[in-house]
Amino acid sequence: MRRNADLIFTMSKPGRRCADLPPMDVPETTLSDRFQRKEALPLPEIAEVDLLRHYMELSRRANGVDNLFYPLGSCTMKYNPRINEDLAALPGFTDIHPLQPEHTVKGALEVLHLLETYLCEVTGMDKITLQPAAGAHGEWTGLNLIKAYHAHNQDFARTKILVPDSAHGTNPASAAMAGFDIVSVPSNPDGSVDTNALRELADEQTAGLMLTNPNTLGLFEKNIVELAEIVHEAGGLLYYDGANFNAIMGLVRPGDMGFDIIHLNLHKTFSTPHGGGGPGSGPVGCKEFLAAFLPAPVVTEKDGDIVFDDDRPESIGKVKAFYGNFLVCVKALSYILNLGGDGLKNASEMAVLNANYMMEKLKSMYTLPYAGPCMHEFVLSAEQLKKETTVSALDVAKGLLDYGIHPPTIYFPLIVHEALMIEPTETESKETLDEAIAALSEIYQTAKENPAFLHEAPISTVIRRVDEVGAARNPVLKYDHR
Numbered sequence: 001m002r003r004n005a006d007l008i009f010t011m012s013k014p015g016r017r018c019a020d021l022p023p024m025d026v027p028e029t030t031l032s033d034r035f036q037r038k039e040a041l042p043l044p045e046i047a048e049v050d051l052l053r054h055y056m057e058l059s060r061r062a063n064g065v066d067n068l069f070y071p072l073g074s075c076t077m078k079y080n081p082r083i084n085e086d087l088a089a090l091p092g093f094t095d096i097h098p099l100q101p102e103h104t105v106k107g108a109l110e111v112l113h114l115l116e117t118y119l120c121e122v123t124g125m126d127k128i129t130l131q132p133a134a135g136a137h138g139e140w141t142g143l144n145l146i147k148a149y150h151a152h153n154q155d156f157a158r159t160k161i162l163v164p165d166s167a168h169g170t171n172p173a174s175a176a177m178a179g180f181d182i183v184s185v186p187s188n189p190d191g192s193v194d195t196n197a198l199r200e201l202a203d204e205q206t207a208g209l210m211l212t213n214p215n216t217l218g219l220f221e222k223n224i225v226e227l228a229e230i231v232h233e234a235g236g237l238l239y240y241d242g243a244n245f246n247a248i249m250g251l252v253r254p255g256d257m258g259f260d261i262i263h264l265n266l267h268k269t270f271s272t273p274h275g276g277g278g279p280g281s282g283p284v285g286c287k288e289f290l291a292a293f294l295p296a297p298v299v300t301e302k303d304g305d306i307v308f309d310d311d312r313p314e315s316i317g318k319v320k321a322f323y324g325n326f327l328v329c330v331k332a333l334s335y336i337l338n339l340g341g342d343g344l345k346n347a348s349e350m351a352v353l354n355a356n357y358m359m360e361k362l363k364s365m366y367t368l369p370y371a372g373p374c375m376h377e378f379v380l381s382a383e384q385l386k387k388e389t390t391v392s393a394l395d396v397a398k399g400l401l402d403y404g405i406h407p408p409t410i411y412f413p414l415i416v417h418e419a420l421m422i423e424p425t426e427t428e429s430k431e432t433l434d435e436a437i438a439a440l441s442e443i444y445q446t447a448k449e450n451p452a453f454l455h456e457a458p459i460s461t462v463i464r465r466v467d468e469v470g471a472a473r474n475p476v477l478k479y480d481h482r
């Protein structure tokens with residue numbers, strides 16, 4: 001049986017159909033020559049059952065949280081509860097138009113307002129914008145708040161953003177996009193930010209510090225209050241990259257740590273789909289003294305009514321059409337209401353427990369360059385393994401595909417050589433974690449006994465090992481069926 005799906009075009013047989021058009025109930029006319037195609041449209045002709053099998057087969061080739069364990073560090077690939085989708089699909093939400101008069105979308109305003117209220121509560125911030133479409137977009141929005149704040153104070157010397165060397169690449173990239181110069185802050189041998197170096201670097205040119213906590217090594221910054229004080233005393237603001245918020249929901253709040261601005265990734269922490277699964281959302285929260293600069297409009301309560309407030313003379317301006325990705329907000333609100341405060345806290349506790357469980361089981365094989373306990377994720381290194389066996393982090397990642405497991409994040413953070421960054425999330429069972437531990441143990445053994453096998457991995461996937469550089473530089477995204 002043919003199982004490796006051909007293209008739908010090569011499966012085409014003249015005359016096959018999977019649709020019957022209804023009889024025409026208007027008079028037939030002939031289009032003028034100008035509008036006529038010169039040749040027939042090359043549509044595939046195919047029977048309904050073959051069409052269905054074709055797309056089912058293709059869907060099986062796609063890897064996602066719905067079909068396999070996906071411990072992609074830093075990305076929080078948790079299960080997305082289907083009730084979120086049901087609620088976001090309600091016609092009252094899907095059938096509204098962003099240009100509808102405000103008094104006809106009061107329910108949608110309430111959704112936005114409620115979500116903002118909960119996000120303020122969980123982060124310790126005073127005001128939130130739901131406009132940004134992703135984490136990186138949130139960073140850029142937050143950096144513009146910092147810029148607006150210093151400009152408001154006529155403090156134009158503050159052109160530098162401090163970014164720890166463990167930061168996600170989007171941090172320096174967003175700071176550069178917002179027009180700042182980037183100053184890298186070194187890490188201590190234990191993976192935390194070097195407070196002495198920070199004290200030296202923070203000065204009257206410092207616009208702010210961008211910090212991820214827990215950091216990209218999965219470690220909670222022990223000196224967080226001191227770090228915040230150093231930057232504030234130098235006159236800078238504190239930006240919290242909340243992409244790792246899944247570790248701390250209901251346990252600790254960035255607002256209480258001294259941070260002025262935060263972004264969240266609804267598509268990570270709050271269970272809305274990532275990437276191809278749907279658009280993202282990167283809300284930005286801030287303290288009251290920055291609220292005037294937030295993108296317009298904001299949703300506010302006025303005389304007991306919830307309204308859009310467009311009268312924002314100090315706003316940095318719009319960062320996204322209308323009010324961001326509204327249906328993503330509906331899904332995140334559904335998640336929050338379903339779990340409740342205790343449920344969110346429990347989710348974070350389980351995420352941290354799962355990560356520590358895996359870390360403990362694996363650290364005797366792959367090296368743990370920065371000692372735990374970890375938060376919701378941990379970073380191992382295959383550097384030693386590579387020295388001994390020539391099997392690299394890339395080979396280990398490819399090997400996992402043959403076990404039906406999505407690889408972890410590799411070669412990030414940059415301060416760990418041959419990094420394997422594993423984030424199991426709270427939604428995985430102990431059995432799944434044990435299977436992944438067994439797979440990584442077997443790969444470790446294979447590396448010692450038959451490294452050549454892992455250089456060839458994966459062997460069971462439809463596409464074997466690809467030339468990743470070539471695929472990125474010269475992508476061929478189109479099939480020419482003629």
Ligand SMILES: *Cc1c(COP(=O)(O)O)cnc(C)c1O
Nearest residue numbers: 074134135136168170212243265
């Ligand atoms: C994912 C992530 C980002 C960027 O978020 P996007 O939604 O992918 O733009 C920023 N910082 C950290 C630490 C992240 O993990």
